[in-house]
Protein backbone atom coordinates (compact mmCIF):
# COMPACT_ATOMS: atom_id res chain seq x y z
CA UNK A 118 0.00 0.00 0.00
CA UNK A 119 1.31 3.45 -0.75
CA UNK A 120 -0.32 6.68 0.23
CA UNK A 121 -0.65 9.35 -2.43
CA UNK A 122 0.89 12.48 -0.89
CA UNK A 123 1.63 14.37 -4.09
CA UNK A 124 -0.15 17.60 -3.16
CA UNK A 125 1.31 17.58 0.37
CA UNK A 126 4.77 17.21 -1.17
CA UNK A 127 4.19 20.21 -3.46
CA UNK A 128 2.93 22.35 -0.62
CA UNK A 129 5.81 21.28 1.63
CA UNK A 130 8.37 22.17 -1.05
CA UNK A 131 6.83 25.63 -1.31
CA UNK A 132 6.59 26.03 2.49
CA UNK A 133 10.27 25.14 2.95
CA UNK A 134 11.20 28.27 1.03
CA UNK A 135 9.00 30.37 3.27
CA UNK A 136 9.25 28.97 6.77
CA UNK A 137 12.11 27.31 8.72
CA UNK A 138 11.82 23.63 7.85
CA UNK A 139 8.54 24.40 6.10
CA UNK A 140 6.57 24.47 9.35
CA UNK A 141 5.55 26.66 12.24
CA UNK A 142 6.35 24.10 14.93
CA UNK A 143 9.14 21.53 14.57
CA UNK A 144 7.59 18.14 15.35
CA UNK A 145 4.98 18.45 12.63
CA UNK A 146 7.75 18.48 9.98
CA UNK A 147 7.88 14.65 10.28
CA UNK A 148 11.71 14.79 10.44
CA UNK A 149 11.90 11.97 12.97
CA UNK A 150 9.95 9.60 10.74
CA UNK A 151 11.55 10.53 7.44
CA UNK A 152 8.33 11.41 5.60
CA UNK A 153 6.68 14.47 4.12
CA UNK A 154 4.22 16.03 6.54
CA UNK A 155 0.59 15.78 5.59
CA UNK A 156 -0.97 19.11 4.77
CA UNK A 157 -4.40 19.13 6.30
CA UNK A 158 -7.46 20.28 4.48
CA UNK A 159 -10.08 19.87 7.20
CA UNK A 160 -11.13 17.69 10.11
CA UNK A 161 -14.38 16.50 11.61
CA UNK A 162 -15.15 14.28 14.62
CA UNK A 163 -12.38 11.68 14.89
CA UNK A 164 -11.28 12.10 11.26
CA UNK A 165 -8.67 14.32 9.65
CA UNK A 166 -8.48 14.84 5.86
CA UNK A 167 -5.38 15.85 3.92
CA UNK A 168 -5.05 17.86 0.71
CA UNK A 169 -4.63 14.67 -1.35
CA UNK A 170 -8.05 13.43 -0.26
CA UNK A 171 -6.72 10.88 2.25
CA UNK A 172 -8.79 10.33 5.38
CA UNK A 173 -7.32 9.24 8.73
CA UNK A 174 -8.55 8.31 12.18
CA UNK A 175 -6.81 11.01 14.18
CA UNK A 176 -5.03 10.32 17.47
CA UNK A 177 -3.03 13.54 17.48
CA UNK A 178 -6.15 15.64 18.13
CA UNK A 179 -4.09 18.80 17.59
CA UNK A 180 -1.69 17.57 20.34
CA UNK A 181 -4.39 17.57 22.96
CA UNK A 182 -7.06 20.25 22.60
CA UNK A 183 -9.45 18.01 20.66
CA UNK A 184 -11.00 16.15 23.58
CA UNK A 185 -14.45 16.55 22.01
CA UNK A 186 -13.20 15.73 18.51
CA UNK A 187 -12.81 18.12 15.60
CA UNK A 188 -15.36 20.79 14.75
CA UNK A 189 -17.82 19.93 17.51
CA UNK A 190 -20.97 21.81 16.39
CA UNK A 191 -21.63 23.64 19.69
CA UNK A 192 -18.06 24.96 19.77
CA UNK A 193 -18.12 26.02 16.13
CA UNK A 194 -21.43 27.79 16.64
CA UNK A 195 -20.12 29.68 19.70
CA UNK A 196 -17.01 30.74 17.77
CA UNK A 197 -19.02 31.90 14.75
CA UNK A 198 -21.29 33.92 17.00
CA UNK A 199 -18.33 35.48 18.79
CA UNK A 200 -16.62 36.32 15.47
CA UNK A 201 -19.67 38.19 14.29
CA UNK A 202 -19.37 40.41 17.37
CA UNK A 203 -15.77 41.44 16.68
CA UNK A 204 -12.47 39.57 16.76
CA UNK A 205 -10.55 41.46 19.43
CA UNK A 206 -11.14 44.41 21.72
CA UNK A 207 -8.09 44.56 23.99
CA UNK A 208 -10.55 45.35 26.77
CA UNK A 209 -12.31 43.23 29.41
CA UNK A 210 -15.32 41.08 28.56
CA UNK A 211 -17.80 39.12 30.67
CA UNK A 212 -16.75 35.91 28.92
CA UNK A 213 -13.28 36.06 30.50
CA UNK A 214 -14.88 35.82 33.96
CA UNK A 215 -17.12 32.98 32.74
CA UNK A 216 -14.05 31.06 31.63
CA UNK A 217 -12.23 31.85 34.89
CA UNK A 218 -15.19 30.46 36.85
CA UNK A 219 -15.22 27.31 34.74
CA UNK A 220 -11.50 26.86 35.42
CA UNK A 221 -12.07 27.37 39.15
CA UNK A 222 -14.78 24.69 39.08
CA UNK A 223 -12.05 22.16 38.32
CA UNK A 224 -9.18 23.47 40.33
CA UNK A 225 -9.02 24.36 44.02
CA UNK A 226 -5.54 25.77 43.31
CA UNK A 227 -6.99 28.33 40.90
CA UNK A 228 -8.07 30.98 43.37
CA UNK A 229 -7.11 33.56 40.75
CA UNK A 230 -6.56 33.16 37.05
CA UNK A 231 -4.75 35.05 34.29
CA UNK A 232 -5.59 34.20 30.69
CA UNK A 233 -2.79 34.20 28.13
CA UNK A 234 -2.31 32.84 24.59
CA UNK A 235 -0.16 29.71 24.76
CA UNK A 236 1.17 27.09 27.13
CA UNK A 237 4.65 28.55 26.75
CA UNK A 238 3.40 31.94 27.86
CA UNK A 239 1.44 30.43 30.75
CA UNK A 240 4.39 28.54 32.28
CA UNK A 241 6.87 31.35 31.63
CA UNK A 242 4.53 33.78 33.41
CA UNK A 243 3.74 31.38 36.25
CA UNK A 244 7.45 30.91 36.95
CA UNK A 245 7.89 34.69 37.01
CA UNK A 246 5.01 35.02 39.48
CA UNK A 247 6.51 32.28 41.68
CA UNK A 248 9.86 34.10 41.65
CA UNK A 249 8.22 37.43 42.41
CA UNK A 250 6.22 35.91 45.24
CA UNK A 251 9.11 34.08 46.89
CA UNK A 252 11.85 36.58 46.08
CA UNK A 253 13.99 33.60 44.97
CA UNK A 254 15.70 32.93 41.63
CA UNK A 255 16.18 29.18 41.27
CA UNK A 256 13.66 26.80 39.78
CA UNK A 257 13.68 23.01 39.62
CA UNK A 258 12.46 21.06 36.60
CA UNK A 259 12.65 17.44 35.52
CA UNK A 260 14.65 15.95 32.66
CA UNK A 261 12.36 15.20 29.70
CA UNK A 262 9.52 17.42 30.91
CA UNK A 263 8.59 20.14 28.45
CA UNK A 264 7.18 23.44 29.62
CA UNK A 265 7.21 25.45 26.42
CA UNK A 266 10.06 27.28 24.78
CA UNK A 267 10.87 30.12 27.18
CA UNK A 268 14.60 30.48 27.83
CA UNK A 269 14.98 29.20 31.36
CA UNK A 270 12.82 26.14 30.70
CA UNK A 271 14.66 24.92 27.61
CA UNK A 272 16.98 22.76 29.64
CA UNK A 273 16.83 19.03 28.98
CA UNK A 274 13.28 19.58 27.77
CA UNK A 275 11.02 17.11 25.99
CA UNK A 276 8.82 17.22 22.87
CA UNK A 277 10.41 18.73 19.75
CA UNK A 278 13.86 19.02 21.35
CA UNK A 279 13.94 15.25 21.77
CA UNK A 280 12.27 14.57 18.43
CA UNK A 281 14.81 16.66 16.59
CA UNK A 282 17.69 15.63 18.85
CA UNK A 283 18.31 19.18 20.07
CA UNK A 284 19.79 18.77 23.56
CA UNK A 285 19.35 22.41 24.53
CA UNK A 286 18.40 25.31 22.33
CA UNK A 287 20.97 27.59 20.75
CA UNK A 288 20.28 31.23 21.48
CA UNK A 289 19.69 30.74 25.19
CA UNK A 290 22.38 32.50 27.24
CA UNK A 291 23.94 30.21 29.81
CA UNK A 292 23.20 32.79 32.48
CA UNK A 293 19.47 32.27 31.87
CA UNK A 294 19.61 28.53 32.50
CA UNK A 295 22.03 28.77 35.42
CA UNK A 296 18.96 29.35 37.56
CA UNK A 297 17.37 26.04 36.49
CA UNK A 298 18.11 22.94 38.56
CA UNK A 299 17.41 19.50 37.12
CA UNK A 300 16.27 16.22 38.59
CA UNK A 301 15.26 12.92 37.06
CA UNK A 302 11.49 12.44 36.74
CA UNK A 303 10.14 10.14 39.48
CA UNK A 304 13.34 10.43 41.50
CA UNK A 305 12.43 11.80 44.94
CA UNK A 306 15.88 11.35 46.45
CA UNK A 307 17.44 13.63 43.79
CA UNK A 308 14.84 16.27 44.64
CA UNK A 309 15.61 15.89 48.34
CA UNK A 310 19.35 16.25 47.67
CA UNK A 311 18.81 19.43 45.64
CA UNK A 312 16.59 20.85 48.36
CA UNK A 313 19.13 20.09 51.06
CA UNK A 314 21.67 22.12 49.10
CA UNK A 315 19.55 24.90 47.62
CA UNK A 316 16.19 24.65 49.44
CA UNK A 317 15.90 28.24 50.64
CA UNK A 318 16.77 29.54 47.14
CA UNK A 319 14.25 27.55 45.09
CA UNK A 320 11.26 29.62 43.97
CA UNK A 321 9.33 26.79 42.38
CA UNK A 322 9.28 23.18 41.34
CA UNK A 323 7.65 22.89 37.94
CA UNK A 324 6.47 19.48 36.85
CA UNK A 325 4.21 17.80 34.33
CA UNK A 326 2.19 15.74 36.83
CA UNK A 327 2.01 13.13 34.09
CA UNK A 328 4.98 13.59 31.78
CA UNK A 329 3.64 13.65 28.23
CA UNK A 330 6.48 15.15 26.21
CA UNK A 331 8.90 12.23 26.46
CA UNK A 332 6.03 9.96 25.58
CA UNK A 333 3.57 9.36 28.39
CA UNK A 334 5.34 8.65 31.67
CA UNK A 335 3.12 8.39 34.76
CA UNK A 336 4.24 9.62 38.14
CA UNK A 337 5.25 6.69 40.35
CA UNK A 338 3.07 6.28 43.46
CA UNK A 339 4.16 8.87 46.02
CA UNK A 340 6.15 11.06 43.61
CA UNK A 341 3.70 13.95 43.41
CA UNK A 342 2.87 13.83 47.12
CA UNK A 343 6.60 13.87 47.91
CA UNK A 344 6.98 17.01 45.78
CA UNK A 345 4.04 18.51 47.69
CA UNK A 346 5.65 17.72 51.04
CA UNK A 347 9.16 18.89 50.14
CA UNK A 348 8.03 22.18 48.57
CA UNK A 349 5.73 22.93 51.51
CA UNK A 350 8.63 22.37 53.94
CA UNK A 351 10.80 24.88 52.06
CA UNK A 352 8.28 27.60 51.22
CA UNK A 353 8.71 26.72 47.53
CA UNK A 354 5.83 27.05 45.07
CA UNK A 355 4.67 23.74 43.56
CA UNK A 356 3.63 24.40 39.97
CA UNK A 357 1.76 21.72 38.03
CA UNK A 358 2.07 22.22 34.30
CA UNK A 359 -1.29 20.82 33.23
CA UNK A 360 -1.17 22.13 29.69
CA UNK A 361 -1.72 18.57 28.50
CA UNK A 362 -3.38 16.90 31.50
CA UNK A 363 -5.73 19.75 32.47
CA UNK A 364 -9.40 18.93 31.79
CA UNK A 365 -8.21 15.67 30.19
CA UNK A 366 -7.50 13.18 32.98
CA UNK A 367 -10.56 14.50 34.79
CA UNK A 368 -12.27 17.88 34.79
CA UNK A 369 -9.84 18.81 37.59
CA UNK A 370 -6.87 17.44 35.63
CA UNK A 371 -4.02 15.52 37.21
CA UNK A 372 -4.36 17.40 40.50
CA UNK A 373 -7.82 15.88 40.97
CA UNK A 374 -6.83 12.53 39.43
CA UNK A 375 -3.96 12.05 41.90
CA UNK A 376 -5.41 14.05 44.79
CA UNK A 377 -2.45 16.44 45.11
CA UNK A 378 -3.09 20.17 45.29
CA UNK A 379 -0.36 22.39 43.81
CA UNK A 380 0.09 26.09 44.64
CA UNK A 381 -0.03 27.05 40.99
CA UNK A 382 -1.28 25.39 37.83
CA UNK A 383 -1.02 26.13 34.13
CA UNK A 384 -3.54 25.14 31.47
CA UNK A 385 -3.44 25.20 27.68
CA UNK A 386 -4.85 23.11 24.85
CA UNK A 387 -8.33 22.00 26.07
CA UNK A 388 -8.95 25.21 28.04
CA UNK A 389 -9.00 27.09 24.71
CA UNK A 390 -11.27 24.60 22.97
CA UNK A 391 -8.93 24.57 19.96
CA UNK A 392 -8.18 28.29 19.92
CA UNK A 393 -4.90 29.91 21.07
CA UNK A 394 -5.67 30.37 24.75
CA UNK A 395 -3.97 29.26 27.96
CA UNK A 396 -4.04 30.21 31.63
CA UNK A 397 -1.89 30.40 34.69
CA UNK A 398 -3.58 30.19 38.02
CA UNK A 399 -2.71 29.99 41.66
CA UNK A 400 -3.34 30.80 45.24
CA UNK A 401 -4.65 34.30 45.74
CA UNK A 402 -1.51 35.61 47.51
CA UNK A 403 0.74 34.43 44.67
CA UNK A 404 -1.49 35.72 41.87
CA UNK A 405 -1.94 39.05 43.63
CA UNK A 406 1.74 39.65 42.90
CA UNK A 407 0.82 39.96 39.21
CA UNK A 408 0.42 43.36 37.57
CA UNK A 409 -1.59 45.60 37.85
CA UNK A 410 -2.11 44.53 41.47
CA UNK A 411 1.49 43.57 42.16
CA UNK A 412 5.01 44.06 40.84
CA UNK A 413 5.28 40.99 38.55
CA UNK A 414 4.73 42.26 35.02
CA UNK A 415 2.90 40.32 32.34
CA UNK A 416 0.51 41.57 29.64
CA UNK A 417 -0.97 40.74 26.23
CA UNK A 418 -3.16 42.42 23.62
CA UNK A 419 -4.88 39.18 22.64
CA UNK A 420 -5.10 37.78 26.19
CA UNK A 421 -8.69 36.80 26.98
CA UNK A 422 -9.57 37.18 23.30
CA UNK A 423 -13.38 37.07 22.77
CA UNK A 424 -13.28 34.35 20.10
CA UNK A 425 -10.83 32.13 21.99
CA UNK A 426 -12.81 32.47 25.23
CA UNK A 427 -16.02 31.53 23.37
CA UNK A 428 -14.38 28.24 22.30
CA UNK A 429 -12.96 27.66 25.78
CA UNK A 430 -16.18 28.42 27.65
CA UNK A 431 -18.27 26.16 25.40
CA UNK A 432 -15.76 23.30 25.61
CA UNK A 433 -15.51 23.44 29.40
CA UNK A 434 -19.29 23.73 29.76
CA UNK A 435 -19.72 20.60 27.65
CA UNK A 436 -17.15 18.73 29.76
CA UNK A 437 -18.70 19.89 33.03
CA UNK A 438 -22.19 18.90 31.88
CA UNK A 439 -21.12 15.40 30.88
CA UNK A 440 -18.34 14.21 33.19
CA UNK A 441 -19.05 10.65 32.02
CA UNK A 442 -16.94 11.61 29.02
CA UNK A 443 -13.87 10.78 31.13
CA UNK A 444 -15.04 7.21 31.68
CA UNK A 445 -15.81 6.86 27.97
CA UNK A 446 -12.46 8.14 26.68
CA UNK A 447 -10.53 6.17 29.29
CA UNK A 448 -12.28 2.95 28.27
CA UNK A 449 -11.50 3.56 24.62
CA UNK A 450 -7.86 4.24 25.44
CA UNK A 451 -7.75 1.05 27.50
CA UNK A 452 -8.81 -0.94 24.42
CA UNK A 453 -5.92 0.58 22.46
CA UNK A 454 -3.56 -0.15 25.34
CA UNK A 455 -4.58 -3.82 25.32
CA UNK A 456 -4.13 -4.05 21.54
CA UNK A 457 -0.60 -2.63 21.80
CA UNK A 458 0.21 -4.99 24.67
CA UNK A 459 -0.94 -7.96 22.56
CA UNK A 460 1.67 -7.23 19.91
CA UNK A 461 4.42 -8.03 22.41
CA UNK A 462 6.55 -5.44 20.63
CA UNK A 463 6.12 -2.41 22.85
CA UNK A 464 5.88 -1.11 26.40
CA UNK A 465 2.60 0.75 26.79
CA UNK A 466 2.13 3.57 29.27
CA UNK A 467 -1.40 4.87 29.72
CA UNK A 468 -2.98 7.37 32.07
CA UNK A 469 -6.65 7.92 31.28
CA UNK A 470 -7.01 8.91 27.64
CA UNK A 471 -3.28 9.60 27.17
CA UNK A 472 -1.06 6.81 26.02
CA UNK A 473 2.27 5.93 24.42
CA UNK A 474 3.56 2.75 22.85
CA UNK A 475 7.33 2.73 23.39
CA UNK A 476 9.50 0.56 21.18
CA UNK A 477 11.38 -0.96 24.09
CA UNK A 478 10.82 -3.91 26.39
CA UNK A 479 11.61 -2.50 29.80
CA UNK A 480 9.50 -0.16 31.91
CA UNK A 481 9.54 3.55 30.99
CA UNK A 482 9.70 5.60 34.18
CA UNK A 483 11.90 8.53 33.20
CA UNK A 484 13.77 10.09 30.31
CA UNK A 485 16.63 7.59 30.38
CA UNK A 486 14.13 4.77 29.84
CA UNK A 487 12.23 6.72 27.16
CA UNK A 488 15.43 7.47 25.32
CA UNK A 489 16.32 3.76 25.08
CA UNK A 490 13.51 3.18 22.62
CA UNK A 491 14.17 1.98 19.07
CA UNK A 492 13.53 5.04 16.88
CA UNK A 493 13.88 3.08 13.64
CA UNK A 494 11.19 0.68 14.77
CA UNK A 495 9.01 3.65 15.69
CA UNK A 496 9.40 5.16 12.20
CA UNK A 497 8.39 1.88 10.56
CA UNK A 498 5.35 1.63 12.84
CA UNK A 499 4.38 5.25 12.11
CA UNK A 500 4.43 4.60 8.36
CA UNK A 501 2.43 1.39 8.80
CA UNK A 502 -0.25 3.27 10.77
CA UNK A 503 -0.40 6.07 8.23
CA UNK A 504 -0.66 3.63 5.34
CA UNK A 505 -3.59 2.06 7.21
CA UNK A 506 -5.30 5.43 7.63
CA UNK A 507 -4.40 6.02 11.26
CA UNK A 508 -2.73 9.30 12.12
CA UNK A 509 -0.53 9.17 15.24
CA UNK A 510 2.08 11.69 16.35
CA UNK A 511 5.23 11.54 14.20
CA UNK A 512 7.48 11.16 17.23
CA UNK A 513 8.12 8.57 19.89
CA UNK A 514 8.14 11.40 22.42
CA UNK A 515 4.59 12.63 21.90
CA UNK A 516 1.39 11.24 23.37
CA UNK A 517 -1.55 9.57 21.67
CA UNK A 518 -4.84 11.31 22.48
CA UNK A 519 -8.29 9.74 22.55
CA UNK A 520 -11.36 11.94 22.17
CA UNK A 521 -15.06 11.61 22.83
CA UNK A 522 -15.58 11.66 19.07
CA UNK A 523 -13.65 8.41 18.53
CA UNK A 524 -16.37 5.97 17.57
CA UNK A 525 -16.35 2.41 18.94
CA UNK A 526 -16.03 1.21 15.34
CA UNK A 527 -12.94 3.31 14.74
CA UNK A 528 -11.40 2.17 18.02
CA UNK A 529 -12.08 -1.47 17.08
CA UNK A 530 -10.62 -0.87 13.62
CA UNK A 531 -7.52 0.77 15.10
CA UNK A 532 -7.11 -2.14 17.54
CA UNK A 533 -7.15 -4.62 14.64
CA UNK A 534 -4.56 -2.57 12.74
CA UNK A 535 -2.34 -2.45 15.84
CA UNK A 536 -2.69 -6.18 16.53
CA UNK A 537 -1.78 -7.01 12.92
CA UNK A 538 1.44 -5.02 13.15
Ligand code: HOZ
Nearest residue numbers: 142143144145180276277
Ligand atom coordinates in the same frame (compact mmCIF):
# COMPACT_ATOMS: atom_id res chain seq x y z
N1 HOZ B 1 5.17 20.89 20.99
C1 HOZ B 1 3.81 20.51 20.83
C2 HOZ B 1 3.66 19.03 21.04
N2 HOZ B 1 3.99 18.59 22.33
C3 HOZ B 1 3.23 21.02 19.52
C4 HOZ B 1 3.66 20.35 18.29
C5 HOZ B 1 3.10 20.98 17.02
O1 HOZ B 1 2.03 21.60 17.03
O2 HOZ B 1 3.73 20.85 16.02
